[in-house]
Amino acid sequence: MEHTKKTVFPDDWEDEERMNFLFSDFKENREVHPSDWDSKMEFWTSLVLQTCRTHGAVSLSLKELNAAFKRNGRLPLGLTTVIQSMARCGKLQRESEFAANVDSGWLSWGVGVLLVKPLKWTFSTLLGSSLVSQDESFVVIELVKEKAADLMEAYRSSAFSGRSLLSFQELSELCSEVCPGESSLCLALLQLQREKRCTVSVHEGEKIVKFSRPGQCRVSPVSDVDVGIYQLQCSENLLGERIKVLGLEADKCREEARMLLRDRKKSQALRCLRGRKRVEKRADNLFAQLETIRGILDRIAQSQTDKLVMQAYQTGVAALRLALKDVTVEGAESLVDQIQELCDVQEDVNQTLAGVATSDENVDELEEELKALMEDADEMTDRLPGVLPEVPHNPLVLPRETAQGGSSLLASLPDVPTNTFNISDQQLEEELNRLTLRDSGLLRSLLVLLPAKLSSDSSVVMRIFSVPPSLQTLDRRRGWSRRCEEPC
Numbered sequence: 214m215e216h217t218k219k220t221v222f223p224d225d226w227e228d229e230e231r232m233n234f235l236f237s238d239f240k241e242n243r244e245v246h247p248s249d250w251d252s253k254m255e256f257w258t259s260l261v262l263q264t265c266r267t268h269g270a271v272s273l274s275l276k277e278l279n280a281a282f283k284r285n286g287r288l289p290l291g292l293t294t295v296i297q298s299m300a301r302c303g304k305l306q307r308e309s310e311f312a313a314n315v316d317s318g319w320l321s322w323g324v325g326v327l328l329v330k331p332l333k334w335t336f337s338t339l340l341g342s343s344l345v346s347q348d349e350s351f352v353v354i355e356l357v358k359e360k361a362a363d364l365m366e367a368y369r370s371s372a373f374s375g376r377s378l379l380s381f382q383e384l385s386e387l388c389s390e391v392c393p394g395e396s397s398l399c400l401a402l403l404q405l406q407r408e409k410r411c412t413v414s415v416h417e418g419e420k421i422v423k424f425s426r427p428g429q430c431r432v433s434p435v436s437d438v439d440v441g442i443y444q445l446q447c448s449e450n451l452l453g454e455r456i457k458v459l460g461l462e463a464d465k466c467r468e469e470a471r472m473l474l475r476d477r478k479k480s481q482a483l484r485c486l487r488g489r490k491r492v493e494k495r496a497d498n499l500f501a502q503l504e505t506i507r508g509i510l511d512r513i514a515q516s517q518t519d520k521l522v523m524q525a526y527q528t529g530v531a532a533l534r535l536a537l538k539d540v541t542v543e544g545a546e547s548l549v550d551q552i553q554e555l556c557d558v559q560e561d562v563n564q565t566l567a568g569v570a571t572s573d574e575n576v577d578e579l580e581e582e583l584k585a586l587m588e589d590a591d592e593m594t595d596r597l598p599g600v601l602p603e604v605p606h607n608p609l610v611l612p613r614e615t616a617q618g619g620s621s622l623l624a625s626l627p628d629v630p631t632n633t634f635n636i637s638d639q640q641l642e643e644e645l646n647r648l649t650l651r652d653s654g655l656l657r658s659l660l661v662l663l664p665a666k667l668s669s670d671s672s673v674v675m676r677i678f679s680v681p682p683s684l685q686t687l688d689r690r691r692g693w694s695r696r697c698e699e700p701c
Contacts, residue, residue: 381420
């Protein structure tokens with residue numbers, strides 16, 4: 214654990230009584246006081262994780278924890294038990310065991326970088342020793358996963374994201390803030406290797422790192438093509454540095470020639486200028502080589518893009534072939550013909566149903582009948598003015614005035630029409646014979662409406678309306694005919 218920041222302690226750190234209890238050793242049997250045992254274990258576990266996160270460390274040792282938690286000259290006595298308990302819970306793991314779980318030959322690049330030699334823990338593991346050494350390093354699983362995610366994010370957001378391979382030195386400079394120490398960087402890379410998102414190999418004594426590309430679940434092994442690309446990239450960097458050096462040398466020759474001219478040393482100034490020309494010529498040659506290498510790298514990148522496109526095309530062709538496995542042109546043409554035939558049948562059915570509902574002949578007949586009715590209505594309208602009486606223009610009399618005298622009521626009535634109906638007496642008698650009036654009151658009302666010529670003869674009225682003989686006798690006795698002649 215690297216002490217880059219000051220440890221932040223909880224509020225209980227100033228409580229003497231509380232700290233005396235926490236600095237004491239754990240009981241051998243947890244069942245004696247389980248609540249005290251659990252509270253002490255929870256305190257130290259949270260404090261260990263918080264301290265490692267504050268310092269940016271992903272590993273710890275018993276020696277480092279004793280140095281970090283030393284208080285008033287006292288050391289916590291239960292840290293060994295805390296480390297063992299966290300290891301059993303899976304929160305901690307021995308550093309060498311953590312590296313041994315990686316399948317990509319970590320011994321080829323991890324020995325000498327890790328804090329503990331592999332053989333040192335191998336013998337203690339075989340002997341079954343449960344003691345924790347002061348210098349033995351443990352990896353905090355939760356923190357190393359967070360550090361690996363930060364490392365991956367730093368790489369993909371940098372200018373090196375377009376490169377498939379990076380040297381270990383370049384990666385150390387890139388992630389100096391994320392992983393300040395070499396041990397933290399190695400452990401983060403081991404975690405990425407366990408997650409199949411990174412692979413580390415050694416080429417000509419130099420460690421190179423390959424990350425998974427965006428969209429890929431797993432990183433592919435380092436191939437000869439990757440090594441060739443890495444060599445080209447190294448050559449590009451080397452040429453770029455040499456061109457910068459030559460540029461500085463050319464500027465230096467120019468300044469020397471200017472100073473010699475001030476001192477009137479013309480021959481020496483000419484030699485400096487000739488040297489400057491040679492340096493610029495070498496720089497031009499190197500720059501041409503650099504452009505050639507960059508062109509090759511661009512073509513390789515383009516070929517990789519073309520390869521991805523070809524793979525996508527192949528996948529699409531295979532999927533389309535499976536989708537159209539049971540589809541043929543003949544089958545499609547037959548299906549279209551069946552659909553067209555069914556559409557024609559449906560159209561015929563619709564036309565048939567529409568013909569049954571309304572045919573052209575029925576429509577013509579109905580139009581002729583409607584025309585005849587309209588002509589009859591016009592004839593009736595022409596006859597009405599000659600048959601009906603004129604509309605009265607006298608004002609109506611209120612009921613109170615009518616009660617005062619009957620003369621005013623008679624005066625308010627319109628004149629009796631004098632024109633004759635265009636109906637013969639025989640036709641009127643035949644029409645009235647069809648009616649049967651059984652209510653004498655209704656008969657009296659009808660008599661009022663009849664002209665005076667007809668209403669004066671009661672026998673004619675009786676015969677016209679087919680009044681029964683018994684009713685005729687009863688009305689004669691009552692003087693019905695005489696009353697009918699009187700005004701109402």
